[in-house]
Amino acid sequence: QAKASGRRAVRFFDPSMQAKLLAKVKLESELRQALEHQQWRLHYQPQVDRLGRLIGVEALLRWQHPERGLVSPGEFIPLLESTGLINDVGEWVLEEACQQLAQWAGSPLLNRLTISVNISPLQFRENNFLQRVEQVFQRTQAPLEQLKLEVTETLFVEARDDARDKMLSLKALGVRFSLDDFGTGYSSLAYLAQLPLDQLKIDQSFVQQVLESKANAAIVESTIALAKSLNLDVIAEGVEVEAQQAWLMAHGCHAFQGYLFGRPVSVNDIEAAVLAQSYA
Numbered sequence: 443q444a445k446a447s448g449r450r451a452v453r454f455f456d457p458s459m460q461a462k463l464l465a466k467v468k469l470e471s472e473l474r475q476a477l478e479h480q481q482w483r484l485h486y487q488p489q490v491d492r493l494g495r496l497i498g499v500e501a502l503l504r505w506q507h508p509e510r511g512l513v514s515p516g517e518f519i520p521l522l523e524s525t526g527l528i529n530d531v532g533e534w535v536l537e538e539a540c541q542q543l544a545q546w547a548g549s550p551l552l553n554r555l556t557i558s559v560n561i562s563p564l565q566f567r568e569n570n571f572l573q574r575v576e577q578v579f580q581r582t583q584a585p586l587e588q589l590k591l592e593v594t595e596t597l598f599v600e601a602r603d604d605a606r607d608k609m610l611s612l613k614a615l616g617v618r619f620s621l622d623d624f625g626t627g628y629s630s631l632a633y634l635a636q637l638p639l640d641q642l643k644i645d646q647s648f649v650q651q652v653l654e655s656k657a658n659a660a661i662v663e664s665t666i667a668l669a670k671s672l673n674l675d676v677i678a679e680g681v682e683v684e685a686q687q688a689w690l691m692a693h694g695c696h697a698f699q700g701y702l703f704g705r706p707v708s709v710n711d712i713e714a715a716v717l718a719q720s721y722a
């Protein structure tokens with residue numbers, strides 16, 4: 443009896459489990475303070491046309507941690523979502539990107555660039571999402587035609603009509619929508635056709651295997667065809683080698699994002715690249 447409960451007790455105080463739990467509690471409290479300690483950063487990854495000209499950037503969140511350095515979103519977005527912190531951090535991301543657009547609006551070299559901002563489905567579904575976004579637009583006076591919001595198919599798995607209504611309200615202000623990671627979700631094509639989308643973004647998992655896998659090539663081809671018939675733009679993400687870009691171009695995709703064209707970098711690096719390009 444005592445031995446059995448002892449074994450249970452040992453299992454409960456499994457040191458590795460306890461360490462994991464402690465690490466998670468610590469991470470959560472650090473994430474709560476990251477906003478006031480100004481530890482969030484936005485990096486921007488180039489999006490290019492078929493001639494390699496910069497047409498826009500995707501804003502990607504980074505956490506400048508005092509000891510761990512620059513932390514990638516895969517390590518903290520899930521925790522931001524499960525704690526509800528994603529609403530405040532997501533608003534910070536949007537405001538930062540909108541400020542950037544407002545600043546670029548004065549420059550003939552930069553004012554045609556779009557910025558794509560990722561929106562978590564949880565953030566999008568919040569009751570006050572629209573109000574918060576509209577307040578950001580008022581504060582920043584950003585040119586909204588240059589703003590793209592990236593949503594994923596998971597947004598439309600539940601409360602889809604609410605999501606669609608919110609999209610329509612934002613569309614009326616000039617904002618555009620891109621469907622990120624397309625092909626990895628479970629959304630119905632019939633429903634997707636009813637959404638006010640502007641762009642399909644082919645997920646990098648298909649792009650990276652397009653030369654090796656017939657199945658992936660078929661998925662990419664169908665996505666490009668679907669975008670054409672629904673009158674949507676299409677962009678491929680995760681393009682790493684020239685042969686992938688060549689294949690995509692031959693199959694009708696003319697916008698690209700991926701390490702082949704540039705990794706996510708600071709805004710200064712983006713501006714320097716645009717300047718260099720304009721003198722080339």
Ligand code: C2E
Binds near residue numbers: 487561622
């Ligand atoms: P995503 O929106 O699909 O972003 C693309 C991810 O692929 C980025 O990773 C980018 O750095 C990476 N990537 C781009 N080109 C290549 C390539 O050629 N090869 C490879 N292997 N990877 C490439 P990152 O920055 O780590 O972001 C991961 C995910 O975190 C994003 O996927 C997005 O879902 C989420 N995320 C990032 N920033 C935000 C944000 O501000 N808000 C929200 N809600 N989610 C964000």
Ligand code: MG
Binds near residue numbers: 592
């Ligand atoms: Mg994205």
Ligand code: MG
Binds near residue numbers: 645
């Ligand atoms: Mg993506």
Ligand code: MG
Binds near residue numbers: 623646
């Ligand atoms: Mg992705």
